[in-house]
Amino acid sequence: METILSLNNLTKKFGKNTAVDHLSFRIEKGNVYGILGPNGSGKSTTLGMILNVVNKTSGEFTWFDGNLSTHQALKKVGAIIEHPNFYPYMTAGQNLELVCKIKGTGTHRIDETLEIVGLLDRKKSKFKTFSLGMKQRLAIASALLNDPEILILDEPTNGLDPQGIHQIREIIRQIAAGGTTILLASHLLDEVEKVCSHVVIIRKGKKLYSGPVDEIVNSHGFFELQSSDLGLLKQLIQNHPKISKVTEDNGIIKAFLSDPMEAEEINRYLFEKGLCLSYLVKRKESLEEQFLKLTNQTSLT
Template identity: 75%
Template structure:
């Protein structure tokens, strides 16, 4: 697998505060990576370091094969890490022409990129007439002008209404489908679950998980149970090899599976043990539940 970005034991301290601690992960070509974590978890700091706008304290990172200087590598990167900043009284086309001059890109790219983000019909409208979602989409068009190998987005749907959020996510999926690698920072689990193939979960600058999104949520799910012989059922579950954890709240027993099991097989087994259930629901864990488990396990 061709790597685009490799981060090794990266640490960033702001005085007494450690924003990123001993962080390592690799981004391979052709995937959509999410850096997921609550505000203050070190997402933006990490992006700032690899984009050369924040100095690292310790550790290292390299772009592509490691033989390219960061300055040259960044010519193959498209990034939006702050709110879109264009000239309000200039049209979308005029603003993008300026970006083309800075990046040394031919003007012929402008219409192509505006079409990708759904703004071709509004290319002669002034930037100040754009909605927040349109401004964000223009920023994405601007970041795509140099046909980057990787597109980096920091909280791309922040502050947008539901329609704007949906449009940005669809655009990200379309760009990824054409082979561009994407790295996005987000505090929204829903966003990562819908858009990303891989996720790095951060909390207070520390990596809690790194890997495929589908592997993170490939748990075997859980049963929600109620019965009149509660104590006997809990004891049986705690001694059963198929269950990793049992939780009890308001007489609802949640039993987490460590291997696949069908609800009808489970029900039959309990019946043979003399336990009749009054409630049985089988559920799959969402990314949110996995995330909460991860962050719970790493409270200290």
């Protein structure tokens, strides 16, 4: 599989502060990657370095298997790393025509990109009349004008309402379905889990995990249990050989599995020990739970 981007021990220091610390991962063609981490974890700095707007301190990155210089490679990249910034009294179409002149590309894709982001009917509307979500969608259209092989987005749904978030996610899925590789940075677990095929988890500039989203959430899951005797329930669960960890929250016991086990088996085990359950459900660990386990945090912010 073709490697679009490769990072090798990429590091950025601002004085004594290390924003990105020996970060290494690869972006393969045709996938949707999410760089996931809390605010201040080094996501935007990483994107800035690979786009040549932030100077690296050490390490290397190469585009397209190292066959192109960074300057040449960036002609095949579309990126949004700041808030949309267009001329307010120009129409959407006029703003995109200006972007084409700056990029040195033809204007033949303007209607196509506006169609992709659902703004073709607003082509002649002035930018100042656009909502925040529409502005963000126009920015995505501008990043697609050069028909990029990879689209890079920094916090693409930041500040949007639920409808705007949904629209951006659907656009990302549509673009990815067309074969464009996507790299997005986000602190929103839900966004990465719903949109991305692969994830790079970083904290304080260091990589904690890199790989398919499915693999990080491919645990054996956990049970949620309740009983009139929580003390006995917790004791019995902790003694079960297939339970790796037990937590309690608001009267619900969570039992995390180290080996596969169905609800029937745990129910029978507890019944034979003289305990009846009032509540039992099996759940799959979410990306959030795996993330918090990796970072030893209680929340993402």
